[in-house]
Amino acid sequence: MTLNEHDRTIIMDSIRDIHDFPKPGIVFKDITTLLSDKNAYGVLMKHLHDRYSSYNLTHIAGIDARGFIFGAALAQMLGVGFIPIRKKGKLPYTTVSEKYSLEYGVDEVEVHIDAFSNVENPQVLLIDDLIATGGTAYAAASLINKVGATCVEACFIMGLDFLDGQKKLSEVVPVYTVIGVD
């Protein structure tokens, strides 16, 4: 199930372009205007609920920090658990971590080692607001598998179609992007 044109227009119209953030030449997709609009936010979350209600998920994993917003709301709508995947040093218990490359240097994400251990055969949807080069999402999907769960799909509200992040990530996990951005 993908988004219909009517709902796509509502969502697209609620996202704001910010030029030169975080640095010159970048057009940043600002989803705060989507979230503050109860109508657009509701349309988006209903679409995600409708898509994933038949997946028999046990958990949603959201990537720090905008992935928390969509992930926690969806988990509550589906009646499943929510797992935060965080930047290094933020989670209090024993973690498993995964490094990934940035344009300059490396970064690292973590998940609790027992994050999914409260159910047998955990089936997890990974979610974040946007996929660009996909480095963070690739590391997050690896983490989910490392701690004994199955990452059944990776979902993004927006995907930058001019980068190859979605293609690269789809080699290890199915990828669903609500809205592609040229």
Add this chain to the structure above:
Amino acid sequence: MTLNEHDRTIIMDSIRDIHDFPKPGIVFKDITTLLSDKNAYGVLMKHLHDRYSSYNLTHIAGIDARGFIFGAALAQMLGVGFIPIRKKGKLPYTTVSEKYSLEYGVDEVEVHIDAFSNVENPQVLLIDDLIATGGTAYAAASLINKVGATCVEACFIMGLDFLDGQKKLSEVVPVYTVIGVD
């Protein structure tokens, strides 16, 4: 409306104590075990929904990053907008900011200057996972008022009763804490 004893036990039992995090002598309240437990997470969110459904809120504002988890889910349940209050430098558009004191040094939170401008007379619930000394929440409540909205209540999943954060904050906004921690 406050939490009944049955639901309080379910929620308390799902929160994990982590000793010596983030530094020796601190007992950290780990809410990731609450979130991964669909039953406890559902009980908590239903309580928040029941409490706030009569408040005629227009927005929920959540504090970066654990406040996003509870705030975005509650906003969706209530059918209102969600506004992120973030650490300095994370929001892409023009912001208003507020400094607050930490044990050592200062930190700063921000909100978009037009965050609540999509409705008239915005009525906002501020939410975070925990209130300790209350410095961040005090700054966040000030920000909400600064950009022309009314902060009608500040809500925390847990409050550290041995600190005076709740008392101090309640001088400027009503405070509701789901669970007090000794």
